[in-house]
Amino acid sequence: MKVRPLQDRVVIKPLNSETKTAGGIIIPDNAQEKPVEGEVIGVGNGRVLKDGSVVKPELKVGDRVLYSKYAGNEIKINGVDHLIMREEDILAIVD
Numbered sequence: 183m184k185v186r187p188l189q190d191r192v193v194i195k196p197l198n199s200e201t202k203t204a205g206g207i208i209i210p211d212n213a214q215e216k217p218v219e220g221e222v223i224g225v226g227n228g229r230v231l232k233d234g235s236v237v238k239p240e241l242k243v244g245d246r247v248l249y250s251k252y253a254g255n256e257i258k259i260n261g262v263d264h265l266i267m268r269e270e271d272i273l274a275i276v277d
Contacts, residue, residue: 190229190269194220219248239269246276
């Protein structure tokens with residue numbers, strides 16, 4: 183299934199969080215933090231302003247990004263969890 187987000191939305195595949203601490207202790211699933219880093223899978227065409235002009239997104243497919251902890255809507259694509267969120271919910275691009 184292919185998903186193309188609309189306007190200023192992006193599709194993100196969250197990266198897995200650590201399951202072990204630095205000391206080697208395994209963290210159970212219910213105690214793990216929600217991931218805040220992911221990879222951009224799809225980008226919309228951009229935000230439409232009131233005058234009809236379009237502001238192109240700064241992101242591109244393949245970017246690694248940091249986003250707000252509870253941002254976006256969770257969806258499943260081919261059985262894999264993804265997030266759809268607005269570009270403004272993304273905090274930074276990781277180089």
